[in-house]
Amino acid sequence: SQQGEEDPQALSIQEGENATMNCSYKTSINNLQWYRQNSGRGLVHLILIRSNEREKHSGRLRVTLDTSKKSSSLLITASRAADTASYFCATDAYQGAQKLVFGQGTRLTINP
Amino acid sequence: NAGVMQNPRHLVRRRGQEARLRCSPVKGHSHVYWYRQLPEEGLKFMVYLQKENIIDESGMPKERFSAEFPKEGPSILRIQQVVRGDSAAYFCASSGGQAVGYTFGSGTRLTVV
Numbered sequence: 001s002q003q004g005e006e007d008p009q010a011l012s013i014q015e016g017e018n019a020t021m022n023c024s025y026k027t028s029i030n031n032l033q034w035y036r037q038n039s040g041r042g043l044v045h046l047i048l049i050r051s052n053e054r055e056k057h058s059g060r061l062r063v064t065l066d067t068s069k070k071s072s073s074l075l076i077t078a079s080r081a082a083d084t085a086s087y088f089c090a091t092d093a094y095q096g097a098q099k100l101v102f103g104q105g106t107r108l109t110i111n112p
Numbered sequence: 113n114a115g116v117m118q119n120p121r122h123l124v125r126r127r128g129q130e131a132r133l134r135c136s137p138v139k140g141h142s143h144v145y146w147y148r149q150l151p152e153e154g155l156k157f158m159v160y161l162q163k164e165n166i167i168d169e170s171g172m173p174k175e176r177f178s179a180e181f182p183k184e185g186p187s188i189l190r191i192q193q194v195v196r197g198d199s200a201a202y203f204c205a206s207s208g209g210q211a212v213g214y215t216f217g218s219g220t221r222l223t224v225v
Contacts, residue, residue, distance in 0.1 A: 041219075043216040045214070098167065098207075100145075101157065102154035102156070105153075
């Protein structure tokens with residue numbers, strides 16, 4: 001089954017509110033990354049959290065990682081219309097595997 | 113510094129034709145990865161190549177799909193005898209050797225009619 005499952009699948013909030021997306025995975029990992037994809041476009045790397053880290057911040061983004069629960073969350077604070085996009089988590093497996101395993105993504109809509 | 117360049121951006125093929133997707137990695141990157149994204153889904157790993165070598169092709173369909181990364185020139189993902197189910201966005205990424213250093217291209221959107 002798919003490593004890296006996000007929930008919710010879709011999220012619609014008002015501009016200015018906070019958006020929280022969750023990701024679960026199944027195997028041990030080296031790192032977990034979050035990407036954004038605008039409709040019909042490529043992926044933009046947002047933030048990386050290593051398996052020995054529990055929380056990381058970057059601007060309005062906050063990522064947490066709980067390796068005991070094999071889960072991560074991405075919080076976007078003070079959302080803006082430009083944050084409307086799909087958000088994916090991606091893991092690279094422990095022991096040097098080079099490939100990333102992506103979840104199905106959360107489609108975030110920010111309503112003005 | 114150019115990022116990962118993929119072309120064409122859009123490709124339309126009739127069933128049974130061949131599709132060739134090209135990917136030029138970031139200058140200095142010798143590791144290339146191909147992913148496929150079906151509508152409303154996440155990316156699925158297809159193949160990982162280093163110069164002239166296929167390192168991991170565990171995500172490649174056994175038939176009709178092939179990939180190469182020659183010593184000179186771009187990486188090529190080739191799909192022979194395309195079928196409607198091949199319609200998807202194909203993304204290429206490159207790195208200097210670690211999954212943390214990925215740079216993605218903008219993708220090629222293949223439509224099979």
